[in-house]
Amino acid sequence: MPAGKYIGARVQRVEDPKFIRGKGQYVGGMVLPRMVHLAFIRSRHAHARIGNIDVTRARALPGVVGIWTGKDLKDRFEPIRPAIIPQVVPRFKACAWYPITWDKARFVGDILGVVAAESRYVAEDAVELVDIDYDELPIVSDPKKALEPGTALVHEEWGDNVMEHVEHSAGDVAGAFAKAAAVVKQRFHTGRHQALPLETRGGLADYDLGMKTMQYWTSSQVPHLVRTQLCGILRFPDHKLTVVAPDVGGGFGLKCHIFPEEPVICFVAMELGRPARWIEDRQEAFVASFHAKDEFVEGELAVDEEGTILGVKARIVGDAGAYCPYPFPSSFEPVQIAEMIPGPYHIRNYQYDCWTVATNKPTLAVYRGVGGECAALVIDHLIALAARKIGKDPAELFRKNMIKREQFPYTSASGMYYEPGGYLESFEKALKLIDYDALRKEHEQLRTKGVYRGVGICSYTEQTGYGSRFWNSIGVDMSSYESAHFRMTPGGQVTVALGTHSHGQGQHTAFAQVVAERLGVPLEDVEIVLGDTSKTPFGWGTWGSRSTVTGGGALMIGCERLKERIKHVAAKLMEVADADVDYKDGVVVVKGVPSKRMTLKEIARAVVYNKAGLLPEGEDAGLELTATYDPPLLTYSNATHVSEVEIEPATGQLKILKYVVVEDCGRMINPMLVDGQIHGAVAQGLGAVLMEEIPYDEHCQPLATSFMDYLVPTSADVPKMIVDHVETPSPMVPGGFKGMGEGGVIGSPGCIVNAVSDACAGAPVGRYPLTPERVRQYALAGGIGKDAA
Secondary structure, eight states: OOTTOOTTOOOOOTTHHHHHTTOOOOGGGOOOTTOEEEEEEEOSSSSEEEEEEEOHHHHTSTTEEEEEEHHHHTTTOOOBOOOBOTTTOTTOOOOOBOSSOSSEEOSTTOEEEEEEESSHHHHHHHHHTOEEEEEEOOOOOOTTGGGSTTOOOSSGGGSSSEEEEEEEEESOHHHHHHTOSEEEEEEEEEOOBOOOOSSOOEEEEEEETTTTEEEEEEOOSOHHHHHHHHHHHHTOOGGGEEEEOOOOSOOTTGGGSBOTHHHHHHHHHHHHTSOEEEEOOHHHHHHHSOBBOOEEEEEEEEEOTTOOEEEEEEEEEEEEESSOOBSSOTTHHHHHHHHHTTTTBOOOOEEEEEEEEEOSSOOBOOOTTTTHHHHHHHHHHHHHHHHHHTTOOHHHHHHHHBOOGGGOSEEOTTSOEEOOOOHHHHHHHHHHHHTHHHHHHHHHHHHTTTOEEEEEEEEEEEEESOOHHHHHHTTBOOOOOEEEEEEEOTTSOEEEEESOOOSSSOHHHHHHHHHHHHHTOOGGGEEEEOSBTTTSOOOOOSOTTOIIIIIHHHHHHHHHHHHHHHHHHHHHHTTSOGGGEEEETTEEEETTEEEEEEEHHHHHIIIIIIOGGGSOTTOOOSOEEEEEEOOOSOEEEEEEEEEEEEEETTTTEEEEEEEEEEEEOBSOSOHHHHHHHHHHHHHHHHHHHHTOOOOBOTTOOBSOOSTTTSOOOOTTTSOOOEEEEOOOOOTTSGGGBOOOTTHHHHHHHHHHHHHHHHHTTTOOOOEESOOHHHHHHHHHHTTOSTTTO
């Protein structure tokens, strides 16, 4: 491929050969000499005082190396606390989450102790021999009931179960609803589920007793954040700890947190002077890992006779679970729903009332989409219901109310600032690709024959590339800049180390494309280094669709600075002024004298290796620099999803016949990688809307603890997709990049819900996952399939 032609090209992934050859390196595959294996003693009750813990039988088991309970270690750790600035968010109630609890268990799976043994099998057997006295307490299960006075308390010091309550109102909401021609109301409940990466959580710590240093390998999206937090919890010096995130088999937001198991792993390694490893088993993943998406929303929408949206109201209650993670608080999910409900629509009158409530369930944390999918589902389903109520096609109301090009930049009624985007263009292109008008006519004819099909639309905005100023403005005590360190070798190759991390997105390829194009070098001459805190500058990892925006921004800035440095040293070597040289495609040429030139390889060898003495006295040798980039508050991608489904009313079976996505994520570095992200995210979104759910009984005991009772989509469940694009470069970001890693999850639930509602003659659909029983109920509510019933 010609130099300078990489951005926008469908370049094959450079990181794939090692995985294809089975050479990937994961924490679960690492074995160190004298390594011990850990298993955690976990609470069997959702809410109970912890009495005596007798480890006598467990300690006597051959192969057990050590056992520690919460009472043994209560002074050993600092607690995990949410990254909230109290002065900015005084309404937020924080809790101290100790890695091992000693007084009260707050959910089934809460950590009460840890066993170290010569094998995982022995460690697990020892856990079963631990005898624990529990004093059971009343359960807090339903977040709505948890708001009522007199209910049991998850954290007594709060005085109630409210972690955070936020209200907002813009415009004249009461007036808008008073003059409406039609008002629709609907209750929504999204199923509690989790990220479920193929590789579960895990960590391996190795402590050097002589040097008093530690190396920690972890399956994480945020190695630098893990290092900083581990040092704080363990009271360990930062410069003595190296954190390495090797190959990661999926993260999806789950692995951008610090977990309570991690400081315990490190403690055991220090205490025993032996490497210590814990790999989460799948049952632990269901019972004790972070969960997501358990939200209740009551939404109302008012329209005039023509379908113009006059006002929107929402009441959100989020089930936060027992604790609050670091760095993203559990309230982030419900608050994101509230802020993103206006979406891509011109809505001026909007109010919300948002509650985040503690219960005796596992902690709610961020997972791909982070509130966006629920927000898009709520507003788009309300619009579809309103269209049916006033006798219009849903597409007409979507089109009428969508923000137009001439309205950008645009500030939403919830205060979100949108840079230009192809909202309407993506919408129209998606409808054309699925042949929307023809489908509507075909469905009417099929209905007369007892075939029930529906078409659903979901358009949305996606928050991406969060900057430091965004977090600080909302009271989250963290930054979000990115760093890129450039180093040229004597051979003219360039190594770039960044603080982001790749766990399937193809960052090694995309980042190399940016560097290769901007510096005019072959792709194979670029090496990208990620995931090792000893080899990379401080950075904030990969989450929130930020890597292309922040990492790409740092690369763009760094490449320009490096080019200026290359031009400068080449001019000195050729004894001309800096202004007299041009740089293109890896060659510096003296203007007007094309024969007087130096290739990048010649320049690098001279400056880095053998001719630094030819530079003026005091001139720095080498070609090495670090660039940082901190994006604006947020960037916004957008997309429209359209699907066609067919349902069988008698059985509730659902088939997805067609699926179209048109996305605008700004300037694309590699469209093939973008398409791959869309396909994977849509598959996860379909899992959420069709099958994934972790239910709990009245005692807060989990009812899904294995793949026997928790379904995930397979290749047979994911339809063939038509994916297309609109490109509206962001004027605020170097390169015009926007993020897009979560969009497929955001659009698919609302798209399918609207299609099922359409197939069910417009019946409101407020609860997912859409199990066959629920689909059958919606069909009956729509008046179809009654004979079969």
